[in-house]
Amino acid sequence: MKFALALAAALAVAAPAAAQHEGHGATAASAVTGTVQGTGTVKAVNPKAGTVTLHHGPIAALKWPAMTMTFKAAPDVVKAAKSGKAVTFTLNAAGDQLLSLR
Numbered sequence: 712m713k714f715a716l717a718l719a720a721a722l723a724v725a726a727p728a729a730a731q732h733e734g735h736g737a738t739a740a741s742a743v744t745g746t747v748q749g750t751g752t753v754k755a756v757n758p759k760a761g762t763v764t765l766h767h768g769p770i771a772a773l774k775w776p777a778m779t780m781t782f783k784a785a786p787d788v789v790k791a792a793k794s795g796k797a798v799t800f801t802l803n804a805a806g807d808q809l810l811s812l813r
């Protein structure tokens with residue numbers, strides 16, 4: 712996780728983004744390029760809606776505090792998500808799509 716944290720810090724310095732995330736308030740505007748890493752726990756999986764709900768730790772690159780939120784995800788990512796599982800995950804730059812988790 713040291714690498715991921717360093718990366719997140721680098722991204723936070725390098726980028727201003729334009730993502731407004733419900734629940735993150737007005738400070739969520741961040742210009743991140745590439746992807747964003749985080750860690751958390753899967754709280755719910757909704758294959759029908761194509762969403763995964765995570766309780767994630769703080770994500771410096773997006774200026775997010777720890778919180779629970781729901782992300783859109785591709786079917787294979789939704790399939791890999793298991794409720795209750797601790798995961799390391801990757802989001803898109805805007806922080807509104809879950810790209811992968813493990």
Ligand SMILES: [Cu+2]
Pocket residue numbers: 735767775776777778779780
């Ligand atoms: Cu969040």
